[in-house]
Amino acid sequence: MTKKKRIVIIGGSAAGPKAAAKARRMDNDADIIILQKDADLSMASCGYPYYVGGYFDDRNMLLSTPTGVTRDPQFYLNAKAIEARTNTEVTAIDAVNHTLTYKDLLKDLGGTLEYDKLIIATGATPRMPPIPGTDLKGITTLQSMKDADFLRRVRDEKVIKKAVVIGGGLIGIETCEALQLAGIEITVIELLPQLLMFLDWELAKLVENHVRSKSANVITGNGIAEFLGENGKLTGVKLANGTELPCELAVVAIGVIPNVRLAREAGITIGQTGGIEVNEYMQTSNPDIYAVGDCVETVNRITGRKVLAPYGDLANLQGRVAGENAATLNSVTFPGTIQTGICKVFDFAAGATGLSESTARRLGYEDITTVINASPDKPGFMDGLLLVTKLVAETKTGKILGAQCVGPGNVSKQIAQWAMAIQGGLTVEDLVNADLPYAPPFSLAIDHFIATAHIMQNKMKCRFKGISSMEVQEKVKNNGKPFILDVRGPDEYEEMRLGIGERLIPLGALRKRLNELPEDKDHEIICYCKISLRGYEASIVLEGNGWKNVKVMEGGIMAWPYAREK
Amino acid sequence: MTKKKRIVIIGGSAAGPKAAAKARRMDNDADIIILQKDADLSMASCGYPYYVGGYFDDRNMLLSTPTGVTRDPQFYLNAKAIEARTNTEVTAIDAVNHTLTYKDLLKDLGGTLEYDKLIIATGATPRMPPIPGTDLKGITTLQSMKDADFLRRVRDEKVIKKAVVIGGGLIGIETCEALQLAGIEITVIELLPQLLMFLDWELAKLVENHVRSKSANVITGNGIAEFLGENGKLTGVKLANGTELPCELAVVAIGVIPNVRLAREAGITIGQTGGIEVNEYMQTSNPDIYAVGDCVETVNRITGRKVLAPYGDLANLQGRVAGENAATLNSVTFPGTIQTGICKVFDFAAGATGLSESTARRLGYEDITTVINASPDKPGFMDGLLLVTKLVAETKTGKILGAQCVGPGNVSKQIAQWAMAIQGGLTVEDLVNADLPYAPPFSLAIDHFIATAHIMQNKMKCRFKGISSMEVQEKVKNNGKPFILDVRGPDEYEEMRLGIGERLIPLGALRKRLNELPEDKDHEIICYCKISLRGYEASIVLEGNGWKNVKVMEGGIMAWPYAREK
Numbered sequence A, B: 001m002t003k004k005k006r007i008v009i010i011g012g013s014a015a016g017p018k019a020a021a022k023a024r025r026m027d028n029d030a031d032i033i034i035l036q037k038d039a040d041l042s043m044a045s046c047g048y049p050y051y052v053g054g055y056f057d058d059r060n061m062l063l064s065t066p067t068g069v070t071r072d073p074q075f076y077l078n079a080k081a082i083e084a085r086t087n088t089e090v091t092a093i094d095a096v097n098h099t100l101t102y103k104d105l106l107k108d109l110g111g112t113l114e115y116d117k118l119i120i121a122t123g124a125t126p127r128m129p130p131i132p133g134t135d136l137k138g139i140t141t142l143q144s145m146k147d148a149d150f151l152r153r154v155r156d157e158k159v160i161k162k163a164v165v166i167g168g169g170l171i172g173i174e175t176c177e178a179l180q181l182a183g184i185e186i187t188v189i190e191l192l193p194q195l196l197m198f199l200d201w202e203l204a205k206l207v208e209n210h211v212r213s214k215s216a217n218v219i220t221g222n223g224i225a226e227f228l229g230e231n232g233k234l235t236g237v238k239l240a241n242g243t244e245l246p247c248e249l250a251v252v253a254i255g256v257i258p259n260v261r262l263a264r265e266a267g268i269t270i271g272q273t274g275g276i277e278v279n280e281y282m283q284t285s286n287p288d289i290y291a292v293g294d295c296v297e298t299v300n301r302i303t304g305r306k307v308l309a310p311y312g313d314l315a316n317l318q319g320r321v322a323g324e325n326a327a328t329l330n331s332v333t334f335p336g337t338i339q340t341g342i343c344k345v346f347d348f349a350a351g352a353t354g355l356s357e358s359t360a361r362r363l364g365y366e367d368i369t370t371v372i373n374a375s376p377d378k379p380g381f382m383d384g385l386l387l388v389t390k391l392v393a394e395t396k397t398g399k400i401l402g403a404q405c406v407g408p409g410n411v412s413k414q415i416a417q418w419a420m421a422i423q424g425g426l427t428v429e430d431l432v433n434a435d436l437p438y439a440p441p442f443s444l445a446i447d448h449f450i451a452t453a454h455i456m457q458n459k460m461k462c463r464f465k466g467i468s469s470m471e472v473q474e475k476v477k478n479n480g481k482p483f484i485l486d487v488r489g490p491d492e493y494e495e496m497r498l499g500i501g502e503r504l505i506p507l508g509a510l511r512k513r514l515n516e517l518p519e520d521k522d523h524e525i526i527c528y529c530k531i532s533l534r535g536y537e538a539s540i541v542l543e544g545n546g547w548k549n550v551k552v553m554e555g556g557i558m559a560w561p562y563a564r565e566k
Helices: A015-026 A045-052 A073-080 A145-157 A170-181 A201-213 A261-265 A312-327 A357-362 A411-423 A448-460 A469-477 A490-495 A533-544 B015-026 B045-052 B073-080 B145-157 B170-181 B201-213 B261-265 B312-327 B357-362 B411-423 B448-460 B469-477 B490-495 B533-544
Strands: A006-010 A031-035 A083-085 A088-094 A099-104 A109-114 A117-120 A124-126 A162-166 A185-190 A217-220 A224-230 A233-239 A244-246 A249-252 A256-258 A289-291 A341-345 A348-354 A368-376 A386-394 A400-407 A483-486 A525-528 A550-553 B006-010 B031-035 B083-085 B088-094 B099-104 B109-114 B117-120 B124-126 B162-166 B185-189 B217-219 B224-230 B233-239 B244-246 B249-252 B256-258 B289-291 B341-345 B348-354 B368-376 B386-394 B400-407 B483-486 B525-528 B550-553
Touching: A006 A015, A015 A031, A015 A073, A015 A117, A015 A312, A015 B533, A031 A088, A045 A145, A045 A170, A073 A083, A073 B533, A088 A261, A117 A312, A145 A170, A162 A170, A162 A244, A170 A185, A170 A201, A170 A249, A170 A341, A201 A217, A201 A341, A201 A348, A201 A386, A201 A400, A201 A469, A233 A249, A289 A312, A341 A411, A348 A411, A357 A368, A357 A386, A357 A400, A368 A448, A386 A411, A386 A448, A400 A411, A411 A448, A411 B411, A525 A533, A533 A550, A533 B015, A533 B073, B006 B015, B006 B312, B015 B031, B015 B073, B015 B117, B015 B312, B031 B088, B045 B145, B045 B170, B073 B083, B088 B261, B117 B312, B145 B170, B162 B170, B162 B244, B170 B185, B170 B201, B170 B249, B170 B341, B201 B217, B201 B341, B201 B348, B201 B386, B201 B400, B201 B469, B233 B249, B289 B312, B341 B411, B348 B411, B357 B368, B357 B386, B357 B400, B368 B448, B386 B411, B386 B448, B400 B411, B411 B448, B525 B533, B533 B550
Parallel strands: A006 A031, A006 A117, A031 A083, A117 A289, A162 A185, A162 A249, A185 A217, A483 A525, A525 A550, B006 B031, B006 B117, B031 B083, B117 B289, B162 B185, B162 B249, B185 B217, B483 B525, B525 B550
Antiparallel strands: A088 A099, A099 A109, A124 A256, A224 A233, A233 A244, A341 A348, A348 A400, A368 A386, A386 A400, B088 B099, B099 B109, B124 B256, B224 B233, B233 B244, B341 B348, B348 B400, B368 B386, B386 B400
């Protein structure tokens, strides 16, 4: 009898169990062992904020199959013939001898284990700011089941009144919402000038405005200098600018660091990003060792660069690839990421795929065109909700480089569409006539996605000159004296307006009231409406009548990120 | 001064006004005239069923811009400098002399009009069955504002108790829902063996089951033979099989016929489908005449064949292309359709894009593989809802040919993803590692879309042998004696089960209870679970233990279209 192949997986959260299950499906005979440091297995960690926020009360839902069976060692053994050892920490990998040493944390006993193929899925550790006071009681992250349990108790006990969230990324925002729903006065503190760095500033600002509208406070461009405490308990935080904020709870969400110690000590190559380097087979520099999930770096499919992309969906997909390759002979590949992400923000969602403008420019992309489109996801009579999209495309080829979308509308569908368009290498010209599912309960006759492509096409064909809200604001602040033209109706103007010195001339009256425009045909005129479709039409009317310096403020009032007069 | 170019558009519903508006944006100086037979302009006709069903009460929402301005002639004149003449029927086109004759229906006056470019957007007329009684009062369609007004009055007056809908297509189903919501006892009558012909039978059956669960009756495979009446009023319908159904209202929704009389009489080529033939510029056989919307045929981008695709979204996109080309020199093209469509069915949606299996086979595609996947759109703890998807791919290349999806989950997003995948020419291998927006409020870590691609990949790699519910039902009916194995848990079995002679052995117990399986290793075994992931795993266990004829029933119990024991 030949010796059974043994596949050992270090880590039992997301990528590890997926790799194990796939390996089992590929090889019914192999010995498959998961070693997991934590007490739990296969936790739905992306669900923690929703458990804390009270979207559901049954903690076991985070740990069980859709039919309610807990994914514990017994489940893995019975359903998948996989041996899962929890509370078992791997302490070293001996790559030369194909063994690893581990410690049973409950029994405090060590042991060694041989492997034929090893899959490292050690995840990542939350970063902590290097400042005084991090050992105070009341400071936590939201990365483990234990963290989730702690914060859920905070919710249920209703003792804590004030909290801060350090970091305005995905998890920071999700935690902010969860704690706000728990009735806690909350402040998000972000060192960088904006929330959600996967968005460009103007869209991030719309998210920030929405967070504020929920009575959550937001501080950007200001880091935390010190945790303050009394008797070992957190009493507040001190910011870099000296401000002190009293609070009894601080949740730190400033990103994660890949757990690569075991790999590094085993002589495996670590990439420049700090994640374990893997090839397209998810194989490390040691051919018998694979690595998957938050501990690896992966390739950005657009830029070709290595990036860290600690997302649950990628972890699962990588696990599937590594599981198959460990069980067979490197038969499948993982193509990398386009860094698609999404985040619920109270009644908004904020998502992105591909490159933002700021990322693209930082990476040296110069030949890019961007547009902003604001329009509802469905007709008004079906209670359509606003979407604001920023699209980034390569000017020469029209290829879509990235899209971001925020708002109360169906952001997730929009981002999914853009993600598929990017993966298909599609161009603006391909998308202007996209054939998408249309019926009034689901979209506009010309879906927001297609309308965004239309605006991009018009801009690329120089049919209008766009101007961003930031540029307009800058001009107004610097007394640039552009003629600012709001072409909405009087009722709309009464209800909501910018108050930046604009003149109201409704589009329907514009052709008769051209005498109210600047006599100088070279005077800069900036048109806008609610979402800037009428603004676009107004610009055409003005250009058709001889004005030469007409611009359209993209996204109109709905994408204006600053305070309005009303 | 040169004479202004005159662009005339016949038809003012969807494609016509879009073409006019685009032409205006391309040419600020042209004379642009819309001639519209109806009293209304630019009606949101896809919204009629929702007005009838009471989703909203303000009729004007169907006729106005998002900011509430009615799209009447005054609006077109002021906002777009377009002359729109309503109640004006074009009676003939003189293509040689570039003129047309029209009749003002209110004043009963005729006239002629010259054009440089003409755009025909005459739409389509509802088909009526060629049977006795069609002139009875109480028989209507739902294609015009007048129809919508009539049916809305039916809703508001609450006099009519029983109605039938003739035709189980998109509009038939939407009308069925609208009338059911109006408190009317409703029966849908479809001549063909299933509802919604864009779906394959087994998915259409799931829709039918859902319609029935809403107390609406469905009759398939039975046409209508006669409308019955008394004193000129409808009292019932008689079916082909002799059945008589009493009813006071009948809504006919058996499709539409392109309105091509004007075009044909002007010598313009009509295609074999019955629609006006156009090239990629939306130009008819007469280079100065374009045609758009429900009156034209368009090319199916997958098959290359001409088809009729009377959808509102395509009408708008075609209008945009023709408007630009009429104003310029054929600068843009319309690539055709992949026949993406979606329909709300009470709490379900049903959508499709590309080819169904039955369409593909009818067109001679032989090298295809299909799979069915049933799984939730989101995690259980975020109240995920079921989606059932059938995917059709080319076996040799893995290219996606079509996808259909039904269920209470986010069908629209799934279909949009598939539509983009098809438009990008993507293959199953491209999609198994798609990077889509994941967070628990929006999707599973492995989205239903990606999971569907996984199952297709596994099937194409012969990792399991799928069997459809129809084949299983057939085998059971014919005493085929397969060993049918339900691998769910005992609680699930108590709650819901097929009752087709299956044996329950939970997956977790299977490896220990192999002795309960047929001794004959060639005996046909059919595994399934709720959605068939566990069914798939069970099939691997059995094959790993020597059974050679193991199949997985695709989609599991959730995609079972027949009656269940419980």
